[in-house]
């Protein structure tokens with residue numbers, strides 16, 4: 001039996017046990033369907049605390065969950081009956097404005113980092129949501145609003161500090177522990193706890209960005225994806241085909257009708273941006289057009305901290321394009337769904353992301369044309385099963401049969417899908433690095449690569 005008061009003395013950070021008034025809040029993760037009760041949560045203060053939590057997990061054999069922003073699609077940020085190592089208290093950030101680099105502690109969210117860097121007119125690309133932790137998104141790869149211009153988040157990762165399963169703190173970069181540095185860039189939380197990342201920063205104060213709502217029909221869907229793929233690298237887009245939410249800036253007659261919500265981000269000269277965006281605006285009379293010059297951090301609007309969606313999702317990376325027929329399929333299937341909200345998200349990839357060779361990092365899908373995520377949101381966790389077949393069915397219809405998956409968007413889908421994220425040689429190499437740095441698979445509550 002763990003003695004919590006005695007344990008608390010061992011840590012600089014905070015130990016939260018089930019009788020703590022903050023326990024209910026502290027065990028929550030982003031997904032509303034995850035309801036796990038860990039034996040204790042340690043909100044670590046530094047790498048020494050991290051090493052102590054790792055030792056505690058090792059000595060007790062208790063399951064260890066490592067949490068940065070808590071957005072894992074499998075709820076891996078919390079354990080049932082085990083220990084949660086919560087990095088949320090570690091938010092240090094040192095920006096070297098002249099050198100255009102930053103050392104960031106992994107309790108920061110993408111939004112917090114972006115606001116702080118934005119004060120210097122600098123940016124590193126993360127994903128589409130500000131509340132996602134830089135820990136999880138970076139280790140998974142990071143595909144966001146700058147992916148075509150500057151590549152994935154891992155393409156801007158210069159170094160990391162990692163506490164390994166034996167409690168040692170390693171400084172990792174292209175020269176020091178290059179095998180581990182390769183694995184960290186896409187291999188997820190398998191290899192240790194990253195306490196700090198060093199990122200490259202880009203000069204980027206303003207972009208032309210925001211949501212563009214178009215009425216959804218097969219031609220608009222086909223045209224949107226074609227324009228997104230043909231656009232210069234400065235433009236990254238995310239197209240969500242979905243029923244229009246009842247947002248105040250959308251005319252009430254469109255609420256519930258299918259739209260393409262295009263999230264646009266043009267990282268270049270505003271005038272050129274207007275020209276590049278013109279073909280999207282010409283696809284149909286926009287339902288709402290909120291695309292305008294903004295500061296880069298404005299790409300992350302404020303979020304409701306109590307929003308905890310319940311969803312079934314399926315991610316795929318595909319080389320199949322989107323033609324009119326595909327657009328028709330998407331619209332038909334969404335109309336057939338009984339979910340509270342059914343969405344198909346299409347992200348055009350390419351650009352800087354595709355110029356990094358396949359084997360350079362543990363992200364194995366550099367040449368994929370599109371990332372397609374299908375999701376069904378519902379009101380209660382017990383309704384999830386009802387939508388699983390729908391999500392899998394549409395995802396299969398839209399994929400190219402190759403079955404590639406993005407680890408960052410995997411839910412709890414079994415080993416086969418982890419292999420889909422890490423096919424062939426990538427898996428083999430990851431398993432070897434795992435055997436070297438975590439031979440006993442202490443870090444297993446993740447999209448697990450077990451040791452070779």
Ligand SMILES: Cc1cc2nc3c(=O)[nH]c(=O)nc-3n(C[C@H](O)[C@H](O)[C@H](O)COP(=O)(O)OP(=O)(O)OC[C@H]3O[C@@H](n4cnc5c(N)ncnc54)[C@H](O)[C@@H]3O)c2cc1C
Pocket residue numbers: 030066067068069070071072073075076077087106126127128129131132133134135136137138139140141142143144188189190192193194195408409445446447
């Ligand atoms: C609403 C939403 C939007 C998203 N949008 C995007 C997007 O646009 N682009 C994209 O690429 N991804 C996106 N994602 C996926 C996201 O990147 C992953 O779910 C990521 O793992 C979340 O990171 P986190 O730190 O918030 O989650 P957590 O649940 O805290 O962590 C997830 C896992 O990562 C590992 N981990 C986290 N931090 C560390 C650390 N410091 N050291 C070691 N292991 C660690 C652990 O294994 C942990 O279980 C999105 C997810 C959500 C829910």
